[in-house]
Amino acid sequence: MSDDLERLVEEFERRRAQGGTPECLSDPALEALADGSSPAAAVAAAGKHLATCLECLQAYATLRSLLDVASPEATRMAAGAPGVDRWPRHLAAWLRRPLSPKLAAGWTVAGATAAVLLAWTITTHVNRGTERRPTAVHDDRQEMERVLTAVAKGRAEAVGGGADRLATDVLERAKAKEAEAEGLAAQQRLAAAMAAYRDAAERYAEAARRAGVARQTRAEADQARIRMRVEKGRARPDTSLFKGGLAAEQQGDSAYQRLAFKEAAGHYQAAQDLFAKVAPPSPMPPRPPEGDSQNEIRAVLDAYKRAIETKDVALFQRVRPSLSDAELRRVRASFEQSQYQTVELRVETIEVSGDEARAGGRRLDVFVPKEGRTVHNEAPFVFTLERGPGGWGIVAVN
């Protein structure tokens, strides 16, 4: 039911996304209204509009709610400081929202638990209750409860961990065993049902474990593919080795599609090696001819890129001589957190004016952390440079 009500506000959201009326409030206007930075006149006008426009009202409500959730008060409350109970209520509301179809399926186990436990209790009391001590019945019931909980937990972990894509066969076997257990329980063959549920729980656990391994190897394949593509971008395409690299890349893609991630990583590594053989040698920073500012600046940008890719703090400090100690510490920390990082600088303009210059273009950063997921970030850049006694240095990066 609440789901239907939520669909109602989602409908308003869709309509606003499709374009409202000319009178509708802009996003910045709503943002300012929500955080209280609107001038009084704008507040009055916005109030009039919100009184009639459900689409803008919904957009405002979403933003206001997020500001509430992420407010420092909420942060302090979550940390255990005394205060009103706003965050717990938000959390509770969040948990009350409908589960995804996959998890909802997993939760059917909870319903089955109650049914099976009821059957178990009735059977043990009716058929054997007079022959067994109450504590034995209680122990059996506890054991069944434990096994069913393990099934539910195993299933949720397996599905939530991506076993439906990464460990399909094991997951299917687990589901089949669980269905068999449910059939046995329905026939009141409870000892056999318990054994089947135990098997199902073990298989779900195995599916979750395999999915975890597959996720790890997939991440390794992703990283290998990134490294390979970086090398490919540098390689000369008019060579036979380049064609060999392309073939290895295709084999990698094919293996990746089959979820054979380890094999894919091997192919990508082979492709990377081939591309590397036809890449032009990485230019060292030879001192460019005096007076050729453009070349000098390009050399500085190249050194900047190399400092990041080789995690060379000393080189980084040379190309960015104006860095404060705090900034340098941040750079060092960033280097330590990364497994590796690549930077591709596409320089589009270099404007020199005396001892000052600005270089602009687009940069593609690929940051592979030691822990966590790879980040790709493509953005425009403007470097401000100044010429000092030691040559050009970068003084600002925007």
Add this chain to the structure above:
Amino acid sequence: MGGVVAAGTHPPLGTLLERCRGQEEAAWDEFHGWFRRLAAGVLSRFQNLSPVEREEAEDSARVAVALEVSGDRITGTTDGAIVSFVRTVLTNAARDVWRRRRPGTPLPPLLRDEGPSPAERARFQVQLECAETLVRSWSAENRFIFVMKLERAATASIKADLERLFGSFVSARTVDVRFFRLRNEVRRRCLDGASDE
């Protein structure tokens, strides 16, 4: 930040980000706590993503936002603009996760579901029209309370907004009671007749 209800009691988000850029450890801790809460609020809307996928989207967005903060590339200066920016990053991250995990599968609206069947859509359309007509027949204040509460805005914020936007002074309890009644009215008249009463 957090804005209107407690205006002036805490520094704005821009100050927090400035402290992060100054490499203040406590500021980064505060930022992560703030980000997690915002991410939970935003990503809970994407019901078609599994919990693991939502975490994946959160991780990806956190790194992206942290890089933007470190690089001083967030152009918004007000709390609303910053929250809006982070919300966009989170939404994009959620969509990226969907596309990565289900290549070739069309992106459903809000990643909520696969889309209702034609029969469900027809039923929903009737309910929607009824609910919208009903909501539009209410006073501006009641419409405001209803939509704000459905979006889970805090009662204190709704109360403050009613004063600020409509010049209407009501107690927090009144806000909650009124929403309860309005919600039941929609359910009774337009949905399946169920109510909390």
